[in-house]
Amino acid sequence: MIDVxxxxxxxxxxxxxxxxxxxxxxxxGPQQGYWRISAPTELRFNxxxxxxxxxxxxxxxxxGLNGEIAEWGRDEVxxxxxxxxx
Amino acid sequence: xxxxxxxxxxxxSSGKSFDEVYAYDATGSLAGMTHAGADGVQLALSxxxxxxxxxxxxxxxxxxxxxxxxxxxVHAITARGWGPPGHHDFLHFFFDAGNGxxxxxxxxxxxxxxxKYEPESHHFxxxxxxxxxxxxxxxxxxxxxxxxxxxxKVSPYTKHEIIESIxxxxxxxxxxEITRKLRDVERIDEVDARLTLDAxxxxxxxxxxxxxxxxxxxxxxxxxAKLVDDYRRAG
Numbered sequence: 001m002i003d004v005x006x007x008x009x010x011x012x013x014x015x016x017x018x019x020x021x022x023x024x025x026x027x028x029g030p031q032q033g034y035w036r037i038s039a040p041t042e043l044r045f046n047x048x049x050x051x052x053x054x055x056x057x058x059x060x061x062x063x064g065l066n067g068e069i070a071e072w073g074r075d076e077v078x079x080x081x082x083x084x085x086x
Numbered sequence: 087x088x089x090x091x092x093x094x095x096x097x098x099s100s101g102k103s104f105d106e107v108y109a110y111d112a113t114g115s116l117a118g119m120t121h122a123g124a125d126g127v128q129l130a131l132s133x134x135x136x137x138x139x140x141x142x143x144x145x146x147x148x149x150x151x152x153x154x155x156x157x158x159x160v161h162a163i164t165a166r167g168w169g170p171p172g173h174h175d176f177l178h179f180f181f182d183a184g185n186g187x188x189x190x191x192x193x194x195x196x197x198x199x200x201x202k203y204e205p206e207s208h209h210f211x212x213x214x215x216x217x218x219x220x221x222x223x224x225x226x227x228x229x230x231x232x233x234x235x236x237x238x239k240v241s242p243y244t245k246h247e248i249i250e251s252i253x254x255x256x257x258x259x260x261x262x263e264i265t266r267k268l269r270d271v272e273r274i275d276e277v278d279a280r281l282t283l284d285a286x287x288x289x290x291x292x293x294x295x296x297x298x299x300x301x302x303x304x305x306x307x308x309x310x311a312k313l314v315d316d317y318r319r320a321g
Contacts, residue, residue: 005314007278010269011247032321033274034314053245061304062282064311069304086312 002043002081005064006035014050015060019043034063043067043079107170136180137216138190139260142199144177146257147191154236157181160188183218205259215261217251226250226266248275281317285309 006012008030019025019037029035037043047057054074061069068082105111122129141147152159162179174194183189205211220226230240230252241253251265286306293300300306 003311003315005311007274009247009272009274029318032318033277034318036318055244055246059247061307062310063278064281064285064314065304065307066311066315084308086308 002039002041002067002079003064004037004043004061004067004079006037007063008033008035011056012060012063014052015045018045018050041081045077047075047077103170133185134187136188136190138178138192139258140199140203141191141193141258142197142203143257144193147193148179150257151181151189154238155181155233157183157189183216185219189216205255212261215263217263217265220264220266223250223266226252226264229264277317281313282306282310285313 004015006015006029015037016027016035019027022039024041025037025039025043027035027037045060047054050057052060057074060077065079066086067079068084069077070080071078148159151157158181160180160182162177164175164177166175167173168176174197176195177193178190179193180188180190220229226243230243233240233254238254244251244253245268248268248271249265250268251263253261253263255261286300286309289300289305289309
């Protein structure tokens, strides 16, 4: 299972909006100021689709990431599950 | 009430060495220090008075800050040496940066700029910078467009999480930033900052114990996930 934690502030809201309605992706929160986006095997984010500026995009997982970054680019990020301890 | 009356405070100018005058300690050790929470004394600051850097370009520095940026030159000190031995004669001068803050320079007479003070095109060097505040988006645009009309090379706008900034350099190569707040800092920003730094400090300590460098930010993000999960559950 992959979990991405997102601080409930305007600059990171695009992560939540982009994850709504995506197959197998669940969104929980905000609880104590954090949303949690979860998926069983893979999560993808696209910068341009989220209309995110690069300076914020390069910190999109600053809320916390339980997963492993498989692809990391200027416009596309892919996260996969991992059993590594946090 | 202060425990030392002004007339009885020790005066730095009587110091006999550089280390004594500037309380310089090259070790950076925290051994023997106690935490703010332990003594019940709440200290507070009220913003920046001044920042200061050395310059070996007196004319260009005054022309840039006073005449091109238009910051008033509001104070200047001149002195023959200063306390400890080996100190150059100098000028120390201050430009008004608004809200009671100034940016200041030292010009050490008869000295050459050491190689390590040469400007570098590297993020380590750029990390030491001065960021001035403006109130509105219009103010930021006005600064960028006006400085460009005056011939200053200014970066594009960068929107960070809670500020938007422009960047440029002074004739010494010192990086300058003008920024506006995109929103106020909220309570959850403080909580998040604490959890981020807790995660990073844990990872740093564990890496040090293994005589390793921190591998990447992903290590911090992964630890942060654990701390945020704990924090959410505790709530």
